[in-house]
Amino acid sequence: MSKRGRARGKVRLDAGSRSENNYLVKIGASTGRGIRSPDTERLRRDLHTYMAKRGLRSTEQRRLIIDTFFDAGEHITIEGLLKQVRAVDSRVGYATVYRTMKLLTESGVVQEHKFGDGFTRYELADDESHHDHLICLECGKITEFEEPLIEELQDRVANRYGFQVKQHKHELYGVCADCQKRQSSKRKSR
Amino acid sequence: MSKRGRARGKVRLDAGSRSENNYLVKIGASTGRGIRSPDTERLRRDLHTYMAKRGLRSTEQRRLIIDTFFDAGEHITIEGLLKQVRAVDSRVGYATVYRTMKLLTESGVVQEHKFGDGFTRYELADDESHHDHLICLECGKITEFEEPLIEELQDRVANRYGFQVKQHKHELYGVCADCQKRQSSKRKSR
DNA sequence: ATTATTGCAAATATTTTGCAATAAC
DNA sequence: GTTATTGCAAAATATTTGCAATAAT
Numbered sequence: 001m002s003k004r005g006r007a008r009g010k011v012r013l014d015a016g017s018r019s020e021n022n023y024l025v026k027i028g029a030s031t032g033r034g035i036r037s038p039d040t041e042r043l044r045r046d047l048h049t050y051m052a053k054r055g056l057r058s059t060e061q062r063r064l065i066i067d068t069f070f071d072a073g074e075h076i077t078i079e080g081l082l083k084q085v086r087a088v089d090s091r092v093g094y095a096t097v098y099r100t101m102k103l104l105t106e107s108g109v110v111q112e113h114k115f116g117d118g119f120t121r122y123e124l125a126d127d128e129s130h131h132d133h134l135i136c137l138e139c140g141k142i143t144e145f146e147e148p149l150i151e152e153l154q155d156r157v158a159n160r161y162g163f164q165v166k167q168h169k170h171e172l173y174g175v176c177a178d179c180q181k182r183q184s185s186k187r188k189s190r
Numbered sequence: 191m192s193k194r195g196r197a198r199g200k201v202r203l204d205a206g207s208r209s210e211n212n213y214l215v216k217i218g219a220s221t222g223r224g225i226r227s228p229d230t231e232r233l234r235r236d237l238h239t240y241m242a243k244r245g246l247r248s249t250e251q252r253r254l255i256i257d258t259f260f261d262a263g264e265h266i267t268i269e270g271l272l273k274q275v276r277a278v279d280s281r282v283g284y285a286t287v288y289r290t291m292k293l294l295t296e297s298g299v300v301q302e303h304k305f306g307d308g309f310t311r312y313e314l315a316d317d318e319s320h321h322d323h324l325i326c327l328e329c330g331k332i333t334e335f336e337e338p339l340i341e342e343l344q345d346r347v348a349n350r351y352g353f354q355v356k357q358h359k360h361e362l363y364g365v366c367a368d369c370q371k372r373q374s375s376k377r378k379s380r
Numbered sequence: 381a382t383t384a385t386t387g388c389a390a391a392t393a394t395t396t397t398g399c400a401a402t403a404a405c
Numbered sequence: 406g407t408t409a410t411t412g413c414a415a416a417a418t419a420t421t422t423g424c425a426a427t428a429a430t
Contacts, residue, residue: 057404057409078394093412098395114304118394134353143351150343154362157335162367163324171359172344177352247384247429268419283387288420308419 038126040070043109050107061092065100074123075113075142081122115142115171132169136176138183143176228316230260233299240297251282255290264313265303265332271312305332305361322359326366328373333366 047066051058068084069076082097101122104110113121115135130151134143150170158165175183237256241248258274259266272287291312294300303311305325320341324333340360348355365373 055405055409059404059410061411091412095396095413096411099410102396114306116304120394134348134351136353137356143353145347145351147343147347150340150347153337153340153343154360157337157340158324158362158364161324161333161335162370163326163333163362163364164370165362165364166327167364168362169359170344170361172348172353172355173358174348174356175354180352180354245384245430249385249429251386281387285388285421286386289385292421310419 038124047107047109061096062100075121077119134172138179141176228314237297237299251286252290265311267309324362328369331366
């Protein structure tokens with residue numbers, strides 16, 4: 001009865017013990033050009049404004065967590081983030097990471113994703129150009145895609161029902177090209 | 191520190207204590223006709239075949255849970271289902287409901303949905319015509335919609351990346367027409 | 381007679397929280 | 406000096422599981 005041995009309230013977050021793949025591929029719409037990365041300068045400003053407005057404080061831990069997150073690849077998990085943070089300051093508690101990511105989420109600077117592997121993943125918000133995800137069920141690779149026509153049709157659907165969309169989730173789950181190749185070659189060799 | 195008072199390993203599942211709305215609206219694509227309900231006869235046959243093939247047994251509890259589920263509205267939760275089941279036979283344990291819904295999911299007869307309120311919801315699978323969801327963040331109403339053009343574009347995106355789609359999730363979160371009305375009238379009366 | 385299933389309680393596992401100590405303002 | 410923040414352990418909470426008893430085959 002244990003996929004990972006973890007005592008309650010003891011060690012917690014032995015980061016990396018579960019296969020927590022975190023590939024990332026970014027490909028833009030029909031053209032194939034890369035998806036533009038979010039404007040981190042603006043996001044940092046937004047966050048600063050948000051915090052100032054409610055008297056929230058800039059602590060050493062927050063700065064470390066936020067900087068680490070901004071530098072880290074996207075779709076990072078709490079575990080992955082804490083691991084990186086603790087490489088710099090081992091005394092940071094995981095509650096602080098949770099609380100900081102919650103703050104970032106509430107400020108609108110990051111977006112939470114639950115892709116169904118049990119880990120909440122975080123990525124920088126990007127208001128300008130929305131992207132969605134292809135998630136490989138074999139290797140966990142997450143590929144981003146943009147398709148403005150889908151967004152448009154989606155808006156039209158919402159309109160039809162007088163529905164005001166605040167956010168959306170469009171995720172395709174399946175097998176990526178690499179894993180298909182891997183599978184077929186394995187089949188051949190048997 | 192308690193949204194709902196629940197002792198560990200004690201009473202569990204005091205169904206109905208959290209606001210667990212479960213409205214349902216079905217509206218078809220551009221035409222506005224209703225979305226066809228799934229072919230329950232076929233699904234029951236599929237399930238029977240699936241169970242027979244692996245020597246799984248038809249017990250009183252399973253029959254009760256399955257019948258109750260087939261009769262119940264869609265997007266039902268474990269809590270809601272157990273509540274209805276216990277109205278007939280109060281001795282049914284929640285582990286049995288979990289296990290039965292897992293069986294149904296694995297057989298491909300039902301689909302799990304996690305709309306983000308912490309409850310897993312279940313609905314009958316419908317291979318013929320896929321539908322997606324509008325989820326109201328205010329009242330929890332779930333509206334189904336069909337948009338074949340989105341499905342087509344989606345397939346095209348997957349193709350572009352050589353990605354083999356097994357399932358997908360397309361959910362729009364926001365405020366439904368009713369709640370928008372309610373909000374604006376409240377604003378007026380103040 | 382064999383073995384799948386049930387029901388219970390306990391275990392899991394992610395996230396949240398109470399609280400005393402600390403640090404930012 | 407006030408009050409937000411931290412870190413810890415414990416709580417919360419949906420789901421899963423070990424196990425002995427029971428029931429379906």
